[in-house]
Every structure is written in structure tokens, then in C-alpha cells.
Amino acid sequence: xxxxxxxxxxxxxxxxxxxxxxxxxxxxxxxxxxxxxxxxxxxxxxxxxxxxxxxxxxxxxxxxxxxxxxxxxxxxxxxxxxxxxxxxxxxxxxxxxxxxxxxxxxxxxxxxxxxxxxxxxxxxxxxxxxxxxxxxxxxxxxxxxxxxxxxxxxxxxxxxxxxxxxxxxxxxxxxxxxxxxxxxxxxxxxxxxxxxxxxxxxxxxxxxxxxxxxxxxxxxxxxxxxxxxx
Amino acid sequence: xxxxxxxxxxxxxxxxxxxxxxxxxxxxxxxxxxxxxxxxxxxxxxxxxxxxxxxxxxxxxxxxxxxxxxxxxxxxxxxxxxxxxxxxxxxxxxxxxxxxxxxxxxxxxxxxxxxxxxxxxxxxxxxxxxxxxxxxxxxxxxxxxxxxxxxxxxxxxxxxxxxxxxxxxxxxxxxxxxxxxxxxxxxxxxxxxxxxxxxxxxxxxxxxxxxxxxxxxxxxxxxxxxxxxxxxxxxxxxxxxxxxxxxxxxxxxxxxxxx
Numbered sequence: 001x002x003x004x005x006x007x008x009x010x011x012x013x014x015x016x017x018x019x020x021x022x023x024x025x026x027x028x029x030x031x032x033x034x035x036x037x038x039x040x041x042x043x044x045x046x047x048x049x050x051x052x053x054x055x056x057x058x059x060x061x062x063x064x065x066x067x068x069x070x071x072x073x074x075x076x077x078x079x080x081x082x083x084x085x086x087x088x089x090x091x092x093x094x095x096x097x098x099x100x101x102x103x104x105x106x107x108x109x110x111x112x113x114x115x116x117x118x119x120x121x122x123x124x125x126x127x128x129x130x131x132x133x134x135x136x137x138x139x140x141x142x143x144x145x146x147x148x149x150x151x152x153x154x155x156x157x158x159x160x161x162x163x164x165x166x167x168x169x170x171x172x173x174x175x176x177x178x179x180x181x182x183x184x185x186x187x188x189x190x191x192x193x194x195x196x197x198x199x200x201x202x203x204x205x206x207x208x209x210x211x212x213x214x215x216x217x218x219x220x221x222x223x224x225x226x227x228x229x230x
Numbered sequence: 231x232x233x234x235x236x237x238x239x240x241x242x243x244x245x246x247x248x249x250x251x252x253x254x255x256x257x258x259x260x261x262x263x264x265x266x267x268x269x270x271x272x273x274x275x276x277x278x279x280x281x282x283x284x285x286x287x288x289x290x291x292x293x294x295x296x297x298x299x300x301x302x303x304x305x306x307x308x309x310x311x312x313x314x315x316x317x318x319x320x321x322x323x324x325x326x327x328x329x330x331x332x333x334x335x336x337x338x339x340x341x342x343x344x345x346x347x348x349x350x351x352x353x354x355x356x357x358x359x360x361x362x363x364x365x366x367x368x369x370x371x372x373x374x375x376x377x378x379x380x381x382x383x384x385x386x387x388x389x390x391x392x393x394x395x396x397x398x399x400x401x402x403x404x405x406x407x408x409x410x411x412x413x414x415x416x417x418x419x420x421x422x423x424x425x426x427x428x429x430x431x432x433x434x435x436x437x438x439x440x441x442x443x444x445x446x447x448x449x450x451x452x453x454x455x456x457x458x459x460x461x462x463x464x465x466x467x468x469x470x471x472x473x474x475x476x477x478x479x480x481x482x483x484x485x486x487x488x489x
Contacts, residue, residue: 130298131335135349135401136324145348149339 008194009201012184019184020205026101026180027167033106034166035159038113043143045114046121056114063111068104069172075104076176097176109166116158120151157220164213168206181205247310249274249405249436250295254304257290257460264290265301266460272405277437279447279468282457283483288440291457292407295438296327309404325353328398332410334390336382342369342393343378346400354401361400368396372426388419392426399430406430408439444487448472456480 009016043049044056063071076097083093095103124147132142152159171182179187181202189198250272257265265287272278280288293299294306297313297320305312309326311319336345346365350356356364369375372392374385382390391411398406408427412420424446431437431450441447447454447468454471456463458479466476472488475481 125333125335127331127333127335128337131329131331131337133298134296134324134327134329134331135397136321136353137349138321138353141352145352146337150337153339 004197004200005194006197006201008188008192008197012188015188016181016184016201019179019181022173022178023167023170023180023182026105026170026173027163029102030105030109030166030170031163033102034109034113037106037110039117039148041110041114042117042121045118060111060114063108064115068108068169069175071108072100072104072172072175075100097173097178100176101170101173101178105166105170109162112162113159116155116162117151120155121147123154124150153224157217157224160213160217160220164210164217167209167213247274248272249276249309250438251307252291252304255291255294255301255306256303257287257294257299257301263460265294267304268460268462270455270462270465272436272438274404274436275434276452277431277435277439277450278453278455279451280438280440280455280457281442281444281447281483281487282463283486286457287460288457289409290460292409292438292440295405295407296324296329298329321353325401326403327405327407328401328403329407330391330394330398330409330411332413334382334387334394334414336390336394336397338382341379341381342374342385345382345393346397349397350400364400364402365396368399369393371399371429372396386419387415388422391415391419391423395423395426395430405436405438408437408441410440410442412441412443442487444472444484456483458483 041056041060044052047053075095079100080092080094083095084091087093128146128150129142132146137146170180173180174183174186177183185198185202189195192198248271250270252268252270255265255268255270256263268287268291270291280291282288290299294301294313295308301313307313308323311322311326313319313323336342337348340348343362343365346369347358347361350361350364351358366375366378369378372395374389374392374396377385377389377393382393385393395406395411411427412423415423420443424443427437427439427446428450451468453465454468455465456471456475456477456479463479464471464476471480472484475484
């Protein structure tokens with residue numbers, strides 16, 4: 001067995017960095033869009049909005065029962081066909097791997113975030129809503145200033161946890177021939193015949209990022225526990 | 231049956247129109263009749279204490295007065311606004327009526343000062359500067375201005391309840407509702423909250439208070455309303471209610487409360 005030689009990693013840092021940047025960008029986009037959408041889905045259910053609540057429940061149940069990779073394939077192959085049928089006289093309209101990834105991850109994560117937020121909404125006591133009502137705050141302002149800030153506080157460790165999983169899942173864009181960190185490493189590994197070094201290096205990067213994030217989760221947990229006594 | 235004895239403390243034209251009028255108010259929880267044809271009037275400046283055994287509808291009644299609960303039949307008019315489904319009247323009543331809850335219900339993520347400023351700024355459209363001045367004024371009045379920067383979790387129960395009173399007062403209400411304000415407190419903290427309420431009653435605030443504190447009732451009430459099984463059984467001045475209750479149910483209740 002040949003000796004480990006990590007020079008291949010250091011020689012190709014710019015390319016690997018480019019891959020990592022895409023992973024981080026995808027995580028950030030899916031987090032932001034997923035949170036906005038997820039909050040909406042959770043509120044639809046929490047407020048029991050007619051029709052909206054049922055649709056939200058169905059959507060969340062559907063997405064959560066399907067593997068992410070399947071959703072990616074659907075989007076990549078089916079959406080161009082649908083768009084083509086609607087707007088292009090039957091000829092498929094490809095939306096490209098990058099847009100597929102952004103949209104799919106956002107929609108997918110929204111379902112998971114919405115479940116976390118929904119539980120968070122239920123954890124806020126009825127008295128908080130009543131106090132806001134008694135103070136003449138509108139429903140919008142009640143959620144904006146009283147309820148949601150408390151939900152964010154309670155759920156932030158779990159939200160961050162889910163985002164760590166999301167970051168790891170971004171490696172699935174490999175199937176769309178996009179070059180994230182794993183994709184970049186894999187190409188370099190095969191080009192140079194240095195699979196072990198490359199995959200060890202990538203694992204180390206994931207380890208560092210996710211451990212740092214986990215520390216943050218632990219910190220947030222402690223902080224929310226301290227604030228629990230009201 | 232019902233002895234009606236309005237004994238308002240304030241004289242003058244303001245008392246012409248009562249602060250609160252209830253006519254035949256009935257409310258159901260499913261098949262359970264929580265309120266049974268309640269008639270009640272509260273004059274301006276009057277302090278009315280509502281008492282009765284648990285499950286008698288006291289809390290339900292007081293919570294109907296700012297429509298945290300909705301009544302099914304009858305009329306409720308508060309400060310000239312009739313409470314119906316009309317959102318405008320509900321908002322008006324809630325702006326003009328303050329409420330203090332058994333479990334304080336301060337907003338745990340906001341400081342004491344922010345708790346007192348939120349509704350005046352967001353629901354009344356008052357400037358932040360003015361809201362801060364008002365908040366500090368009322369926090370001084372309940373004698374905790376030095377805690378303004380702390381969070382509710384850092385305060386004792388008695389302090390939290392006094393903040394809750396200050397928070398309600400910051401909306402400059404004309405009527406204050408108290409729903410068992412001392413029931414969740416440790417015994418040694420009851421007095422500081424009651425003292426605050428005595429002060430408020432002395433200033434002529436219209437108050438409706440559900441409480442088991444009979445000593446407090448004797449001291450500040452203009453009128454005691456006794457409820458049982460969702461109905462007003464009798465109402466009288468505290469002197470007469472405590473010394474010679476008219477109904478057997480009230481006598482029974484007083485025997486249990488005052489040992």
C-alpha cells in the first residue's frame with residue numbers, strides 16, 4: 001500500500017474552496033427560504049386557516065415521506081416536462097441543476113422546519129396569547145412581537161441541528177452533476193488517483209464545521225434552559 | 231332575589247353612564263351552562279369584588295368583559311361599546327380595559343420596561359419616548375422602577391404581578407379587571423400586590439376583581455357579588471354581605487372561606 005500523500009489536497013485548495021462555497025451557499029439559501037416558507041406552513045396549521053391548514057398538513061406529510069434524492073430527481077426531470085407542457089408547446093424546458101438544487105432544497109427543508117416551528121408554537125402558553133389580546137395587540141402583532149420571538153428562542157437549537165443535517169445533505173447535488181465540496185473532491189480524487197487522501201480531507205472539513213455548529217447548539221440549549229423560568 | 235345596590239364612590243355626571251352593563255349574559259361550554267342569565271352593572275369609579283366557589287363562573291364572567299371569552303346570549307356593554315363580533319368595538323374595549331391574570335403572563339423574552347412599552351407603542355401608536363416615560367411612571371407607582379432592565383424570570387412572583395399591573399396601566403385604561411391576581415402567589419407576596427390594588431381603588435379606578443381574599447374585599451369593595459353555578463346569587467355592600475349574607479349558599483361559602 002502506498003503512503004498517504006496529501007499534497008493533492010493542498011495543490012487544489014482553490015477548486016475545493018469553490019466546492020465548499022457552493023455547499024455553504026446552498027445551505028444558506030435553503031435555510032433562509034425554508035425558514036420563511038416553513039413559518040408560513042406552521043402558521044397556516046396553527047391558526048387553522050380553512051383549506052390552507054389542510055394543504056399545509058398534506059404538503060408536510062408528503063415531503064417528509066419521500067427521500068430527498070427522489071425529490072431532486074423529480075424536480076430535475078419532471079418540472080422541465082411540466083413547464084414545457086404549460087408554456088413551450090410540449091417541448092421540455094430544462095431549469096438547470098443549480099436552480100433545481102436551490103428550489104428543491106428550500107421546499108424540502110420548509111417541511112422539516114415547519115414541523116419544528118409548529119411544535120414551538122404549541123409550547124407557548126395560552127396565557128401569552130390572552131395577555132396580548134387583553135393589551136389590544138392585533139393578531140399579526142401578537143405573533144410578530146410576542147409569540148414568534150419566543151418560538152425562535154425555544155426552537156433555535158433544534159433549527160440549527162436540522163441545518164447541520166441540511167449542510168450534510170447538500171452533498172446530494174452530486175446527482176445533478178453540480179460541484180459542491182464532495183463533488184469537487186470526488187473529481188480530483190479520480191483525476192489524481194488519490195481517493196483516500198481526498199475523502200479524508202473532505203471528512204475533516206465536514207467534521208470541523210459540524211462540530212463547531214454542534215457547540216453552538218449546546219450553547220443555545222443552555223441559554224434557553226436558563227430563560228425557561230418565567 | 232337579586233338585591234341591587236349601586237353604591238358608587240364618585241359623585242358627578244360621570245356616573246350617569248355605567249362603565250359596564252351586562253344583561254342576561256349566558257355562556258355555554260358545550261352542554262355546560264357556564265354563565266346563566268347574568269345581569270350586572272358596574273358604575274364608574276366603583277370597585278366590585280366577585281367571589282364564589284370554584285366553577286361558579288367568576289373567571290368566565292370577567293373574561294367575557296374584554297372578550298377573551300365570547301358570550302352566547304345577552305348583551306355586554308363596556309365603556310359604551312357593545313361587545314359583538316365587530317372587531318372595532320373589541321379593539322376599543324381592549325384599549326380601554328386593562329387586565330391582570332392569575333399567572334401574570336408577562337412576556338418572558340422582553341425586559342420589564344419593554345413589557346410595559348409594547349402595547350402602548352404597537353396598539354396605541356404612542357411614541358417610544360412617551361411610552362418609556364409612562365412605563366417608568368407606573369413602574370415607580372408599583373415601586374419597582376429599579377427592575378426595569380431585568381427580565382420577568384429574574385423577578386419574584388409578587389414583583390411580576392406588580393409589573394403586570396403596571397403594564398396594564400400603561401395603556402391608560404378606564405377599567406381594570408383582575409382575575410384572581412393573588413392566587414398564584416406565595417403567601418408572603420400577597421400583601422404587596424393587594425396594597426397596589428388598594429392604592430388603585432383609592433384613586434377612583436373602576437375595578438372588577440375576582441378574588442378569594444375576603445379581607446381585601448372587606449377593605450376596598452363598594453359591592454360584593456356572590457356567584458354560584460354560573461348565576462349571580464346575591465350582591466351587597468361588604469358590610470352586609472359578610473355580616474348577614476342573604477342566601478344559604480353564600481353563608482355556606484363564607485363558612486368555608488373564613489374559618
